[in-house]
Amino acid sequence: MRIPNSEGAEPGSQVVAGPEDAGPPISILHRDARCAVVDKPSGLATHRGWDGGDDALLQRVRDAVGCYVYPVHRLDRGASGLVVFALDAGAARALALAWPDADKRYLAITRGHPPDHLVIDHPIPRAPGEDRVAARTEIWRREEFGRYALVEARLHTGRLHQIRRHLKHISCPLIGDVRYGKGEHNRIFRTEHGLHRLALHCTRITVAHPDGGELAVASPLPDDLAAAIASCRRRHAAEPIP
Secondary structure: OOOOOOOOOOOOOEEEOOOOOOOOOEEEEEEOOOEEEEEEOOOOOOOOOOOOOOOOHHHHHHHHHOOOOEEOOOOOOOOEEEEEEEOOHHHHHHHHHHHHHOEEEEEEEEEOOOOOEEEEEOOEEOOOOOOEEOOEEEEEEEEEEOOEEEEEEEEOOOOOOHHHHHHHHOOOOEOOOOOOOOHHHHHHHHHHHOOOOOOEEEEEEEEEOOOOOEEEEEOOOOHHHHHHHHHHHHHHHOOOOO
């Protein structure tokens, strides 16, 4: 989905495969003269070097568009969803300036039920070993299934592992999170719901376009997350009411 004022944008989406046996391809959901927005699959690092592998989102996008690209932000390797790239230095500066006011939305599956609506204002380290800095995440509980919940999150700051850390802070860790989550519940989702990844997906980004107007792009839930949610609904709908 694109909002007007992105003249020259290419219609539809472009699927970009990685090296042989590299895993799922990426989709370029939006591209114009100044920026591109891609749908990152879970398991692919944003930058080369995070895990020592050769395959990374940045290199795939660069090769697909045929020019140097500037990542405006990043997603954890285990997460999926939208990542914005600038296609020139001026666009990179403009998007960086606009980024604090961008509307960035995520869907997640949590162990535990957060409140209907909550703003988590809790400092976290900017990077490992560094001092804590202000961090703010807004969340909404959209659905419950048994001990689990579907949660929408909006980032108001962009710290390392912010959503994951903040959900752990309120005792509602993400499913599939091997660092901040609960191994018992991660195993339940692997064995009972077929989910073998971090349950976090960037669904929507709205940000000021470098040429004026607004860039808005949405990404549907990937099949594995949608299937896990459907499995939870079936499982817990069948449970007897106490």
